[in-house]
Amino acid sequence: MKIATWNVNSLAVRLPQLLDWLALHQPDVLCLQETKLTDDKFPHAQINIAGYQVQWFGQKTYNGVALISRLPALDVVRNIPGHDDAQARVIAGTVGGVRIVGAYIPNGQSVESEKFPYKLAWLSALRDWIAKEQAVHPRLALLGDYNIAPEDRDVHDPVAWAGQVLCTAEERAHFKALLAAGLYDSFRLFEQPPKQYSWWDYRMLAFRKNQGLRIDHILVSEALKARVTSCVIDKLTRKNERPSDHAPVIVELSD
DNA sequence: ATGGCCTTGGTACAAGGA
Numbered sequence: 001m002k003i004a005t006w007n008v009n010s011l012a013v014r015l016p017q018l019l020d021w022l023a024l025h026q027p028d029v030l031c032l033q034e035t036k037l038t039d040d041k042f043p044h045a046q047i048n049i050a051g052y053q054v055q056w057f058g059q060k061t062y063n064g065v066a067l068i069s070r071l072p073a074l075d076v077v078r079n080i081p082g083h084d085d086a087q088a089r090v091i092a093g094t095v096g097g098v099r100i101v102g103a104y105i106p107n108g109q110s111v112e113s114e115k116f117p118y119k120l121a122w123l124s125a126l127r128d129w130i131a132k133e134q135a136v137h138p139r140l141a142l143l144g145d146y147n148i149a150p151e152d153r154d155v156h157d158p159v160a161w162a163g164q165v166l167c168t169a170e171e172r173a174h175f176k177a178l179l180a181a182g183l184y185d186s187f188r189l190f191e192q193p194p195k196q197y198s199w200w201d202y203r204m205l206a207f208r209k210n211q212g213l214r215i216d217h218i219l220v221s222e223a224l225k226a227r228v229t230s231c232v233i234d235k236l237t238r239k240n241e242r243p244s245d246h247a248p249v250i251v252e253l254s255d
Numbered sequence: 256a257t258g259g260c261c262t263t264g265g266t267a268c269a270a271g272g273a
Contacts, residue, residue, distance in 0.1 A: 009261080009262075009272085010261090010262060010263085012262090012263095013261090013262075034272090036262080036263080060263090060264090061262085061263055061264075061271090062263090062271080062272090107271085107272065107273060108273090109271080109272080109273085145273095147273070149273095164273095165273075166273060199273065201260075201272090201273070202259095202260030202261050202272090203258090203259065203260045203261090204258075204259060204260085205258090205259060206259095206260090213273070215273075242261095245260085245261075245272080245273080246273095
């Protein structure tokens with residue numbers, strides 16, 4: 001089973017790239033973030049024609065998530081139950097016996113912004129909910145754009161980024177709390193070369209200089225950890241024409 | 256080169272992203 005996550009930064013712009021990507025990589029599950037489409041505009045027919053089921057949850061201009069899968073997604077949930085949120089950031093469903101939680105964690109903008117406490121409160125709600133989900137679904141994957149670089153080695157210039165949003169101690173503590181709750185960062189289950197990132201700013205030739213951050217993650221529960229055979233950041237897709245600023249992340253699970 | 260983007264809404268350019 002191949003599961004993946006990709007922040008597409010506008011599905012209105014990136015639909016052709018998405019269809020190409022599905023045909024090339026043939027994932028069993030793909031979680032999308034930043035679709036930026038209201039539900040009436042979601043291109044479900046094209047995704048169905050490509051051989052996939054899809055559940056979606058969006059809004060105008062910002063945010064928006066989708067869960068694409070070969071098999072139908074069961075028990076689909078939109079956003080964090082009990083956490084009042086005007087923004088479309090989570091879609092979850094059970095696919096092939098695996099609980100898939102696709103999340104677009106808030107960016108936070110800057111430590112001084114009112115969006116930063118919103119991010120921290122959101123992460124607290126996520127943590128509480130995931131703990132409950134794990135109790136019900138031992139085989140669980142939490143994948144998406146976390147907007148957190150977990151460690152300095154996930155940052156091209158840790159000195160410049162020290163204390164900045166995406167790299168603060170508070171955000172990293174939330175990431176660590178997910179690990180402490182029994183989730184594993186698939187990427188770190190394997191020996192990895194240095195300077196591996198999943199996002200590069202469109203500006204400053206950041207991609208060409210590999211000035212990026214690793215902020216897109218696939219966390220898996222203990223029961224799934226034993227089945228993870230690889231975790232790859234698909235950097236090639238970031239080189240495409242009209243790319244998203246994020247690269248997809250892909251995990252292979254044995255049967 | 257001490258810089259260099261992209262998307263949206265709306266139709267000029269400001270705001271947001273990470």
